[in-house]
Amino acid sequence: MRRGAKSGLVVLAAVLGLAASSCGNGVIDKSTDGVPPAEATGTLRVLIPSFPPSTKGRAAFEKVVEDFHQTYPKMKVEPDFATYSTLNEKMSTSIAAGIPYDVMVTGVGWIQPFASKRIFADLAPYGVTPQVIEEKSIGALVPAATYDGKLYAYPLVADARAAALRISAFKDAGLDPDKPPKSLDELKAAAEKLTVKNAKGTITRSGFDMAAATSFRQTYTTLLASTGTNLYVDGQPNYSNEKGLETLNLLKSMANHVQPYGQQNAAQQPLVLTGEAAMGIVGGAVDCSDKGIGKKNCDDLKFFRFDSGKEVEFVGGDLASIGSRSRHKEAAWSFIQSLTKPSSLDAIAKLNKKLPAYKDAANSPQAKSNPLSKFVAEGLPLAIYEGGSANWLEMRANFDSQLTQAVLGQKDPAKVLANLAGQSR
Amino acid sequence: MSATLERTAPAVTPRRLTPAKDSRKLIRGQVRAGWLFLSPALLHSAVFIVIPVIAAVVLSFTDYSFGDSWAWVGFGNYVDLFKDQDFRAALVNTILYAVVVIPVSMALSLAVAIGLNQKIKGLGFFRTAFYIPTVTATVAVATIWLWIYNPSSGLANGFLSLFGFAPGRWLSDPNTALPSLMLVGIWQGLGTKIIIYLAALQGVSRDLLESASLDGASRWQKFAHVTWPALGPVQFFVLVTSIVGTFQVFDLVYVMTKGGPGTETTVLVLDIYQNAFQALRLGFASAETVIMMLLIAIFIGLGRLLQKADVND
Numbered sequence: 226m227r228r229g230a231k232s233g234l235v236v237l238a239a240v241l242g243l244a245a246s247s248c249g250n251g252v253i254d255k256s257t258d259g260v261p262p263a264e265a266t267g268t269l270r271v272l273i274p275s276f277p278p279s280t281k282g283r284a285a286f287e288k289v290v291e292d293f294h295q296t297y298p299k300m301k302v303e304p305d306f307a308t309y310s311t312l313n314e315k316m317s318t319s320i321a322a323g324i325p326y327d328v329m330v331t332g333v334g335w336i337q338p339f340a341s342k343r344i345f346a347d348l349a350p351y352g353v354t355p356q357v358i359e360e361k362s363i364g365a366l367v368p369a370a371t372y373d374g375k376l377y378a379y380p381l382v383a384d385a386r387a388a389a390l391r392i393s394a395f396k397d398a399g400l401d402p403d404k405p406p407k408s409l410d411e412l413k414a415a416a417e418k419l420t421v422k423n424a425k426g427t428i429t430r431s432g433f434d435m436a437a438a439t440s441f442r443q444t445y446t447t448l449l450a451s452t453g454t455n456l457y458v459d460g461q462p463n464y465s466n467e468k469g470l471e472t473l474n475l476l477k478s479m480a481n482h483v484q485p486y487g488q489q490n491a492a493q494q495p496l497v498l499t500g501e502a503a504m505g506i507v508g509g510a511v512d513c514s515d516k517g518i519g520k521k522n523c524d525d526l527k528f529f530r531f532d533s534g535k536e537v538e539f540v541g542g543d544l545a546s547i548g549s550r551s552r553h554k555e556a557a558w559s560f561i562q563s564l565t566k567p568s569s570l571d572a573i574a575k576l577n578k579k580l581p582a583y584k585d586a587a588n589s590p591q592a593k594s595n596p597l598s599k600f601v602a603e604g605l606p607l608a609i610y611e612g613g614s615a616n617w618l619e620m621r622a623n624f625d626s627q628l629t630q631a632v633l634g635q636k637d638p639a640k641v642l643a644n645l646a647g648q649s650r
Numbered sequence: 651m652s653a654t655l656e657r658t659a660p661a662v663t664p665r666r667l668t669p670a671k672d673s674r675k676l677i678r679g680q681v682r683a684g685w686l687f688l689s690p691a692l693l694h695s696a697v698f699i700v701i702p703v704i705a706a707v708v709l710s711f712t713d714y715s716f717g718d719s720w721a722w723v724g725f726g727n728y729v730d731l732f733k734d735q736d737f738r739a740a741l742v743n744t745i746l747y748a749v750v751v752i753p754v755s756m757a758l759s760l761a762v763a764i765g766l767n768q769k770i771k772g773l774g775f776f777r778t779a780f781y782i783p784t785v786t787a788t789v790a791v792a793t794i795w796l797w798i799y800n801p802s803s804g805l806a807n808g809f810l811s812l813f814g815f816a817p818g819r820w821l822s823d824p825n826t827a828l829p830s831l832m833l834v835g836i837w838q839g840l841g842t843k844i845i846i847y848l849a850a851l852q853g854v855s856r857d858l859l860e861s862a863s864l865d866g867a868s869r870w871q872k873f874a875h876v877t878w879p880a881l882g883p884v885q886f887f888v889l890v891t892s893i894v895g896t897f898q899v900f901d902l903v904y905v906m907t908k909g910g911p912g913t914e915t916t917v918l919v920l921d922i923y924q925n926a927f928q929a930l931r932l933g934f935a936s937a938e939t940v941i942m943m944l945l946i947a948i949f950i951g952l953g954r955l956l957q958k959a960d961v962n963d
Contacts, residue, residue: 314927320716321932338930342717425816438822439908485801486911487822619929626736630912633824 256552257300262559268301269293269553269560272315272326275381275543275573278306285572292563297556313618320344320550327551328560330381333369333541334612334621340372341615345546347375351558362582363540365608370544372615378544379561380582382574385509385601385608386436386447386539387528389495394419394430394503405529406504409448409475412531416483419503432483434496434505439487441476441628442621443611444506447539448472450609451531457613457649465639465646473631473638480632498522510578511597528600530607538601540608542582543573580605614649623648703943709936716930727937737938739913740921741945747832747917748896748949755836756888759843760881764873766844767851777848784841792905795834796821799906821907827914834902839895843888850884851877882957889953897946918942 254267276282283306290302305326307315312331316339319325331339339345348354355367355376362380370378388405395402398418406412412433420432435444446456454468463469480486488496496502498511498518513523530536545564547557563569570581574591580602581589592602614620623645631641710727714720731737766777783791798805799820807817820830854877862872900919903909909916909924918938926935 313930317716317927317930317932342715342930344717427817439910485819485822487801487819491797491800491803616929619931622924622928623736626909626913626916629910633911635824635912 254552258553258555262296262556263298265297265553265556266299267553267556268303269297269328269556270303270305270319270324270326271328271330271560272305272307272312272319273328273330274307274309274312275330275577276304276306277576282306282576285569285576288572289560289563289569292566292569293560296559296563300553300556302560316344325548325550327548327553327557328545328564329548330543330545331378332543333366333610334617336370336378336544336546337372337612337615338618339546340375340377343549345377346549346551346554348377348379348547348558349375351547353379361584363542363584363586363605363608365540365606366542366544366582366610369610369612378546379565381543381545381564381570382577382579383509383582383586383605383608384541384543384577384579385605386443386541387507387509387530387597387601387604388505389497389507389526389528389597390504391497391500392525392527398503402527405527407529407531408533409452409471412448413475413478413483416479416504420483421503428483428485430500431485431488431496431502432504433479434488434502435476435479435484436495436506437476437632438489438493440625441632442624443539445472445476445624445628446611447506447537447609448475448531448533450537450539451533451535453533453535455609455613456611460614462614462646462649465642469642470639473628473642476628477632477634477638486633498526507597508578509580509598509601510591511595513595523596526596528597530604536604536607537609538604538607540605540610542579543577616649620645620649706936706939706943709933710940712933712936714933716932720933723933727934728941730934731937731941736913736916736921736924740909740916740918741941743828743914743916744897744899744918744942745945746828747835747899748893750829750832751835751839751896752889752892754832755839755843756885756892758836759840759888760847762840763844763847763851766848777844780844781841783838788838788901789905791834791838792902796906799830821915822911824911824914827907827911831903831906831915834906835896835899838902839892843892846884846888847881850881854880886953886957889957890950893949893953894946897942897949918945 257265257267273286276286286304286306293302294300305315309332312335316326316329316331325344329339329345336345353376355371358364358367358370358376358380363383366380366383367376370376370380390402390405392402395415398415400415400418406415416433418432419430420428421430423429435441437444449456449464449469449472452468452472454466454472455463457463464472484502488501490496490499490501492499495505495507497505497507500522507528511523511526512518513520530538545561547554547561551557565582567581567583570583571590573579574581574589575594578591578598580586580591580598583589586592586605587599587602589602592598611617611621627636627641627645630636631638711722711724712720713723713726762780766773766780770776797803801807801817801819801822804820806820810817818826821827858876858880859872862876867875898919899917900923903915903917903920904923907915909920919942922935922938922942925931925938
């Protein structure tokens with residue numbers, strides 16, 4: 226080999242070696258597990274969609290960091306204020322790059338898939354068991370945070386949904402607002418009565434807002450659970466059956482009959498809050514001040530839960546986990562302890578208009594701040610959640626597209642459910 | 651001091667270089683310089699193109715899903731792909747999108763470029779106006795079109811109502827969702843193509859056009875026999891970039907429909923993204939990427955064949 230080519234190769238090898246060493250060693254710290262907290266040094270990487278990257282959000286996060294620093298004064302905390310839409314990209318790329326996060330805050334549907342991939346660590350070594358969550362947090366979220374009998378996440382806040390009706394619309398339609406529809410049949414009958422159409426047959430006020438402008442998944446899960454049928458039982462699909470089909474057919478019968486498919490307003494607010502629908506699914510909070518929908522609008526609302534045999538409330542939420550490949554697992558647990566102090570949970574709840582996931586959430590400042598939060602806080606013991614299978618992240622998208630195809634009449638609902646069940650196994 | 655620095659030149663027999671050797675030495679030097687200048691681009695291509703392509707091909711034969719373990723699955727992902735209805739829908743939608751958007755946008759761009767190549771008033775304004783969509787961020791473009799297509803308060807239905815038409819549901823109607831996206835894609839892609847065509851039109855030989863005029867050729871004959879053949883290489887360039895662009899459409903679909911309703915507007919890159927980063931099936935998504943690369947190669951090959959046939963004619 227000529228001298229020029231040789232020296233070129235040496236330079237190239239040096240450059241690649243430098244790049245490899247900076248990727249391999251420069252970012253990952255030495256493990257601090259077993260090191261006394263006061264002496265531990267390094268960077269704790271936290272992926273957290275619970276704090277908006279605004280001034281208020283950052284200030285609230287800093288308070289958590291200050292609390293953590295009382296135990297780990299020398300550890301640096303590096304937050305990544307992701308959103309739920311970018312959460313998977315952040316987690317997957319960090320894993321692929323070999324620099325996974327130490328603390329990961331995700332949603333209900335994430336825990337089991339990531340636990341099955343051994344990306345989250347079992348919390349038992351830190352004394353966190355399902356019994357602890359039952360005692361201190363929202364017991365209904367225990368199944369969502371458990372995989373293979375082990376607990377992998379600690380709830381931070383609950384994102385609950387309810388249904389609401391407009392009292393005036395009910396009275397106009399000759400319905401009793403004090404007797405909201407409970408069963409699927411009652412819901413359909415009331416929605417049809419409440420739908421207002423113009424002379425051309427175009428819907429001008431929806432009878433029931435299915436909150437499904439882009440996906441029927443959560444509405445389907447809620448209505449199905451209200452018949453006493455959970456989406457999954459012991460990780461196995463439980464919807465390709467009579468109840469599952471009945472629920473899907475109900476949605477199909479309402480799409481474009483009581484609500485135009487894809488309907489949403491510019492602010493993407495629940496349509497019943499703005500009067501664009503007479504009844505519909507709502508989130509976990511309502512702003513009754515003049516900055517929000519106003520007192521008059523608020524007074525016209527009545528909240529209820531679906532009960533077609535079993536009263537249920539759909540609940541999502543933010544849950545904190547420790548990365549299984551973290552080199553600072555003890556510090557990560559300490560950070561989660563700071564994160565789950567009532568003051569931190571109240572701050573997260575206020576920032577996100579969700580409920581703090583502590584035992585007495587019904588008496589939290591957030592629950593007392595508006596009637597809808599109070600209503601959903603009282604319903605937390607009735608919580609049901611979506612997911613339940615290890616491949617839920619994959620199934621979520623399948624549910625989104627295939628339920629829509631069934632609702633819009635492009636595919637046979639029974640075949641869709643059978644197909645989804647096949648993909649779930 | 652100086653004596654130590656001075657060296658006596660060794661007595662060498664002067665070599666007589668032949669002209670052939672001289673030129674070979676020169677060529678070798680040029681080749682070396684060429685490689686030296688190419689090396690940054692080659693290194694960049696190796697790191698950001700060659701290695702990822704190889705990685706995608708290798709991953710496509712595995713079931714890697716960001717977990718602790720993975721296994722070779724051979725052609726399993728490819729077999730699963732063709733059984734996957736979302737992939738099939740994405741494949742069909744992408745090809746449909748390309749087949750409609752590419753010829754329509756090329757024809758429109760050429761027509762507009764010919765118009766802008768004339769001596770008309772406000773030429774600068776029109777050129778700027780047609781180019782603005784290209785330099786505007788796709789997310790901004792998509793957001794504006796979301797408002798235009800809004801069924802209850804959008805401009806599109808407002809315009810239709812002037813003529814007594816019933817309001818359309820555009821993006822939420824399975825029948826109109828993909829065509830609505832195609833319209834935005836065509837509109838957004840015009841600017842770049844217009845600029846390229848405009849430059850090419852200005853390079854068409856004036857002498858040939860003048861000769862054709864002197865021979866009594868009509869406008870159409872001049873276009874068909876002088877301008878069109880002169881645009882050949884540019885047509886191929888625009889075709890190739892359009893094929894790559896339309897096959898890689900993502901942001902527009904992601905912001906406007908997320909692939910819905912159902913899978914009516916799911917395209918390949920969106921499906922790859924969803925499989926890789928939402929469902930975390932990186933092996934499966936890599937197989938899909940390999941298929942997409944092959945598809946782009948096939949389409950470019952077809953374009954090349956068409957181009958050759960056109961030249962031979």
